Amino acid sequence: MNAPYPSLAPPIVELHRVTRRFGATTALEDVSLTVPRGGVFGLIGGNGAGKTTLIKHVLGLLKPHAGAVRVFGLDPVEHPVGVLGRIGYLSEERDLPDWMRVNELMRYTQAFFPHWDPGYAEELREAFDLDPRAKIKSLSRGQRARCGLLAALAHRPELLVLDEPSSGLDPVVRRDILGAIIRTIADEGRTVLFSSHLLDEVERVADQVAIIHQGRILLTAPMEELKQTHRRVTLRLEQAVDAPPALVGAIACSGEGAEWTYICSGEGAQVRRAAEAIGAAVVGDDALTLDEIYVSRVQA
């Protein structure tokens, strides 16, 4: 945790110019992505943007039509055992064997992971208030998610992959999931890759963010940099105009008459200089939420 981030160690996940089609639909187009070791990487995008397809490539469940995927330096399709044994994975559907009981699932999952920690698994089971005798089929949505989380965490994976972990869950279970993400990276050197459309959660826990839209990566940046370089700037012009004057670094603009509001990316000083150059006064300059940054990028 106190080690420098992003770490200088080789990246945990690398996608190099990955393209994947399903029939006539291109699900991923020329996607390159690097997940450094020891932090939380948030993948954000709307429904059908390609988040799940990307994650399935990381797990080796899909093979790219072009480009290369490396996880721990290995091709996950060719080395499924070497890769999957070091990953904890929770899917959005949380596909668990319905006919098993909780304790059966724990024994069953343990068999796949040499580093399974039975003491930690039991600790998680109690913390999540899971009845060991309960049939998985009978679990509530939230308990089912906790059960999947237990199975993903108990072997203390080097990489925790969560696909829309919070979708459809109540705030209490969402807290458990965020807590699990935080504990995972607080244990030195471990890495989390998670996808979400709940941007306030991503803003809380991610060190690094990638925006995916229509199968393409629009932007990858450290969260801090993203927040620093995106501002909402309102200008007051000397006189009313019909169309907003062009401004360096502007991604979006709205307004009317003499007052126009821009969503800008770039250094704050640069925007101010650009405003002065067109004879406008900066009357508002605010930070943006991740939500606002996302919307402006996707609509640009």
Place this chain on the structure above:
Amino acid sequence: MQLHISTSDGVPIYLQIVNQIKYLAASERLAPGEELPAIRVLAEKLLVNPNTVARAYRELELAGIVEKRRTAGTYVSDQGSPLARRERIKILKDRIDSLLAEADQMNVSWEELTKLIEQRRTAMQPALKE
């Protein structure tokens, strides 16, 4: 120590932590010498990235609000220090700036404003003595 993190107003989370701890220390709701929670503990409580808490603690240390002792633990610095006093003055300055800006927008003159401050001071005297 109660902190409240919001992701709805765009202020970076590390800055929210810095500002709130500065305020608590300046108003002595965090006493000099009091130990702050460990980075990991606070991260889990606030549900934010531990690197973000670490960054906030570093900024607070640079500003002289807290100090690291030996290898473990972060403690609130002595509030009598010039740095802590500077911090209190800064909080007041920010308040005064917004008051002046609002008075200006509402066309309240400087004379009226000082009179108003005097009045409020008198009105609040009993409360201040408590």
